[in-house]
Amino acid sequence: MDPEDPASTLLAPSAQDLASVKVFPLIPSLKKDVMKTIDSALGWNQLTATDINFSIVRPLVNKYASLNNMAVVYACLVVRSYFLAQAEVNLAHSALMMSRGMMCEILAMKLLNRFASNYIQLVAVLTTTWNPLAGAPDGVVEDVKKAMGGDDDGMDSPQSALEMAISTKAKEFLSAPISQKVVNDIYSGRVVFTLAGTRSVLADNYKPRAIEIYDTRKAPFLNHYRLRVPRYGAILEFLNFALLLLTFVLALSNQDMTTMTPWEMAFIVMASAFALEEYTAATEHGWIIYIANVWNVFDFSFIVIFFVYLGLRTKGLSDDDLEASTMAFDILACGACILFPRLAFFAISNNVVVLSLRAMISQFVFFIGIAAVCFSGLLFTLWTLAKDAPPVDRQPWTFGSIAWLMVQIWFGNTYLSFAQASSFHPLFGPILMTGFAALSNTLLLTILISILSNTVAHIDANATQEYLFQFAITTIEGVKSDALFSYQPPFNILAFLILKPASWILSPRALHTMNVFMIKVTSFPTLLIIAIYERHLAEGQGLRETGKGAAQTLRNSLPRHIKLMPLVEALVGSSTSDLYEAIFDVEVENDLGLWDDEDLYGGDYPTLRSLRSRDNLRSETPRSRRMEASVSRPRTPRMEPPSNSGSPRLLVNSALPPTLDMLAPVSVFDGTATQGPKSPLAKLFTRMPSSDSQVIAHAEASVKRVEALFEDIRDLPVHKLKEEMKELQDRQARIENLLLMLTRGMRNETGTAPHRHDTRS
Incomplete structure (x- = not known):
């Protein structure tokens, strides 16, 4: 059997079933329903309140859950992207559009829970790439094509629900436990699937694999697909980045202005492979998802520094220009400010301090950019006044020197503003420089500190949510369909030079065969280590369980006074937790003299629930x-x-x-x-002074009569009508209560709306 045959491991819906799903009809319907139900600006806490949940959210969830359409979660996130875009354009109704966008996120979370009973189907809902125009009429497709300028390139750009959640920053959706369960399984390699490459630099879509639960017993020993597991990819990325940093340091330590040293050539090869990998990632998932990971901003900055260095270095070697070569190495040295902390942050990239730091960096850069634009007019004014100023015992002011002076004043050197003010103009110079010093060091600096403090407080309060959001981005970036991601630098350059031209002349099958062969040859040691680890050292495997048993035996053999030593207890663990686990592993009978559960509840356990919820009223007995x-x-x-x-x-x-x-x-x-x-029930259950057979016969006859009586009562139309009227009255009361609360501000009432003293689920 071919291990790559999708039919051999097919556990998810087939490709034909997924292709037949109609996505487009969901989008306008969801947009219309959300706009009709949300007509006022509400916050997240208000949208998730009990009354809103029962009166607005639950009817919509029941409506779209009844369709059994696996693309409904993706459609909710597409509609959310529309409302977020409208919030940026329509500023007058920005808060309302944001509320509708949050409602779409809540609907996506609620609808995702409806697929939780089938785990493979749940994974398919989140990871299947959907085309938003699937199921659209031909006229609609033509109208969309015309709106996009008549170009067919952007018509086929499918995305998954996870990718849409990242692009719309649906952090509540991504941090939900059910979403994180799927993300964690994808990251660890327990869930395996293949994305069809549509924007890949080198696509290999010959044998797309369906979603499956990975089993080492059925997988081939050297499985090249394991190189795309995000967990292994993160480890390999760290090693590649460490190798890049090593060649970077050796290239700067062995500079030769006249010729290129071997270490410099090795660094150029590694940096070029790193740039190709980042370009492939940005092309595969799109710039929005790529740039959402803040560390990719630093990687992109280093790539820009590398290409500037390479251009100047090439010019210096070709023209024997030592000045250009010196400048090239000086610019390359600035890359150390990015590479060294980037490698250190690999280990603590999701720490709260690091999350706060990179958020503050982005806020700081944005604020400095606004300040530079605001003070550009002052810079031009000072430069104009300096041209007409009388000569003094110093060099004349230039545009760059004035800008450098303003930067020094901005960062605290206020003395210069008073010392050099008269050199621009005897009257206006002191006035302008004093005003600039007051604004930069007092007003704007205070605003900057407040902004950064609020950013840290927000990140600290939502640290878990932010961490899970970044973790989802890393996971989706790790599952890449581009064939180049299976090659480790610098072999990805070799694969690109060989396979890219071959893709123009070879058939898809031949290209796939050649690609698999090259992956196994170039990554043979890595695949061998992964295979040994998953079959013998991973969680639940024989060698690891044997090691745990040996460690347990060794701990039990130690004397008590040695096991209780703090250092030994920290190394081998405490026996207290083992005691608690052992207690629950033992099955015992109830010896406390209490009644059995069957006697107490008749086999029907009481549960904490609301008897007035709609779902429970339907099944009420x-x-x-x-x-x-x-x-x-x-x-x-x-x-x-x-x-x-x-x-x-x-x-x-x-x-x-x-x-x-x-x-x-x-x-x-x-x-x-x-x-x-x-x-009647007392006569049924009380003991009677007769023989056992008579008691049993009497009890059976009584039970049958009671059951027949209840069946007759249940079939009465008056009884059903009474239940329906009661349900309608409860729903009307809830809607009236909601309308009173929502229109309280319009009626200028300050009191609180009456609350119903019933329990809602």
């Missing part, structure tokens, strides 16, 4: 209605059946199920039974 009616019943004492000692004990009826409360109380004293009131 006569037993649940009796339980609801007994909630408000006052506590009355009751005698417990005798224990082994024969003495009765007093219980409270509220601690027992209502079914037992409706029975006639029976007090037993030394074997003598005293019966209470003779209700």
Whole structure:
């Protein structure tokens, strides 16, 4: 059997089923429903409140969940992107559009939960790349094509729900436990799937694989697809980056202005491979998703520095220009400011301090850019005044020297503003420089500190959400369909030079065969290490379990006074947690003398739920209605059946199920039974002075009569009509309560809207 045959491991919906899913009809329908239901600016807490959930969110979720369309989550996020774009354009209704965008995110979260019962289907919902025009009429497709300028290139750009969540920054959706479950399994390689490359530099779509749960027993030993597992990719990326840094340091340490040293050539090869890898990533997932990872900004900055260095170095060697070569190495040395911390942040890239630092850097750069634009007019004014100023014992002011002076004043050297003010103009110079010093060092600096403090506070309060958002970006970037990602630098350059021209002349099958052969040849040691680890050293494998057993035996063999030493306990672990785990691994019978659960509840366990929710009202039984009616019943004492000692004990009826409360109380004293009131159920369940066969026959006949009675009552149309009227009344009361709350501001009321004292699920 071909290990790459998708039919051999097919667990998810087939490609034909996914291709037949209609995506486009969902988008205008969702847009219309969200616009119709959300007509005022509401926050996240208001949109997730109980009344909004029952009156607005749940009906929409039930409506679209009934379609059983796997693309509905993706469609919600597409509509969210529309409302977010409208919030930036339509500033008058920006808050309203943001509320509608949040509603789309909430709908996506609620609808995703409906697919949780089938895990493979859940993965397919999140990872399948959907075309937003799938299922659209031909006229709509033509109109969209005309709106895009008549170009077919942008018509086929499918994306998955996870990619749409990243591009729309749906952090609540991505940080939800059900989403993180899928993301974690993708990151660790437990869930395997192949994305069809549509924008790849070198696409290999000959054998796309369906979604599957990875099993090492069925997978080939040297599985080249494991190189695309994000967990292994992160380790290999760290090693490649360390090798790049090593060649970078050696190239700068062995500079030769007249010729190119071997270390410099090695650095150029590694840097070119690194640039090709980053370009492939940006092309594969698009610039928006690529730049969403803040560290990619630093990588892109280093690539710009490298190409500037390479251009100047090439010019210096070709023209024997030592000045150009010197400038090239000086510019390359500036790249150390990026490479050294970038390697260190690989280990702590998701720490709260690092998240706050990079958020502050982006805010700082943005604020400095605004300040530079604001003070550009002052720079031009000072340069104009300096041209007409009388000569003094110093060099004349140039545009660059004035800008450098303003930078020094901005960062705290206020003395220069007063010392050099008169050199620009005897009257206007001191006024302008004093005003600039006051604005830069007092007003704007205070604003900058406040902005950075708020940024840190926001990141600190949402550290987990921000971490999970960045983790999702890293995971999606790791699952790449471009064939070049299976090659480690610098072999990706070799693969690009060989396979790219071959893709123009070879058939897809031949290209795939050649690609697999080159991957296994260039990555043979890596594939061998991964195979040995997954089969013997990974979690749950034999060698690791054997090592755990040996460590447990060694710990048990140590004397007690040695095991309790702090250092030894920190190394081998504490036995307290093992004791707790062992307690729950042992199955014991109930020996406390209490009634069994079957006796207490009749096999039906009580649950904490709202009896007034719509879902529970539909499945409400006569037993649940009796339980609801007994909630408000006052506590009355009751005698417990005798224990082994024969003495009765007093219980409270509220601690027992209502079914037992409706029975006639029976007090037993030394074997003598005293019966209470003779209700029908009491006559059914109380003991009768007759033989066992008569009691059993009487009980069976009574049970049958009661069941027939309940069936007759259930079939009565009056009873069903009463239940429907009650449900309509409850829904009307909830809607009226919601309308009162939403229109309170329009009626200038300050009091709170009346609350219903019922429990909602």
